[in-house]
Amino acid sequence: MSETYSIGQFSKKTGTTIRTLHYYDELELLKPSIITESGRRYYSDDNIVQLQKIISLKFLGYSLEEIREFLHLSDWNLMDSLLFQREEMLKKKAHLERVIRALDNAIDLTESQGQVNSSIFLMIIHNIQMENEFKDWLKRLLPNDRVEEIFNISDERERELNRLTADIVIKLKEAVGENPENPSVQELVGHIFTLTAEIVGGEDVLFHEIIENEQLVESELENDPLFLASPFSKKEEEWLEKAMEIYLESRGADQYDSTS
Missing domain, CATH: 1.10.1660.10 (Multidrug-efflux Transporter Regulator; Chain: A; Domain 2)
Structure with missing residues (x-):
């Protein structure tokens, strides 16, 4: 019994x-x-x-x-149930890995910058959170294998890029209100394009394959304003946009235009 x-x-x-x-x-x-x-x-x-x-x-x-x-x-049906549950666990695992990456980047940024501007901090976290969506969007502009190469970087390299980005953004915010034509402002804008070009595979890629598709880029951002987090206020964005236009004109960006 x-x-x-x-x-x-x-x-x-x-x-x-x-x-x-x-x-x-x-x-x-x-x-x-x-x-x-x-x-x-x-x-x-x-x-x-x-x-x-x-x-x-x-x-x-x-x-x-x-x-x-x-x-x-x-x-x-044990097999169907187990397969479904495994898929759900893999999704949770991927989410946890992104959270850990975001925390590692936040810790690294705090150690290197000290007191971090909240808008910059949230930009870094948001961009990691939206990484898959950003990859899918970028594949509309670039070949798939090139996009995979862009994101196939080490954790240390990712943290380094975030440190460089944060440093440029901080300096740009401090420069808001200055004449966008000032050499110091144009140097900072140049750093943005240099860093972006390095990430995507060179200036030809940046200017010819991405900036050339400006209408597609603007359309995507207008349809989903939360797609990419901006660390700049509306006023700051307007000032930065003017500074970028001056930079592109000085670089003769139209040399990359295939229709010219």
Whole structure:
């Protein structure tokens, strides 16, 4: 005959709190083998087996509602369920990896910059969060293999690029209000284009394949204003846009225009 245990004994034996056992009872996940007229609950070895099933399914990521459905079925498609759950876990793993990357970048940025402007901090985090969407968008402008190369960089290189970006953005914010034609402002704008060109594979790529598709770029950003986070206010963006126009004119950017 199977041994029976009071709810307190069963709790200690299985490492499950009494509160949790009551909750599982309410959900009809794990019913006591015996409930006396006075309401005392007694569990058996069969309940231990049932609890182990619940714990195992919880470990695999199933919700209590899903577990209840599984336990009440005499037969269920285990393979389909496991494959689905594995796919869900891979998604969660990818999300956690992005979160860890974002934290590593934030820590590195704080160590190198000290007190970080909140808009710059959020830009770095947001761009990591939206990386897959940005990759899909960039593939509309560049060959797929080139886009994959752009993102196939080491963690250290990514942190370095974020440090350089943050430094340029800080200096540009400090320069807002100056004449956009000032050599110091134009030098900072030049740093933006140099860094971007290095990332995408050279000036020919930047000017000929990306800037040439300016209308597509603007259309995407207008349709999804949260697509890329900007560390600049509206006023700052207007000033920066003017400074960039002056820079491009000075560089003779139209030399890259295939229609010229």
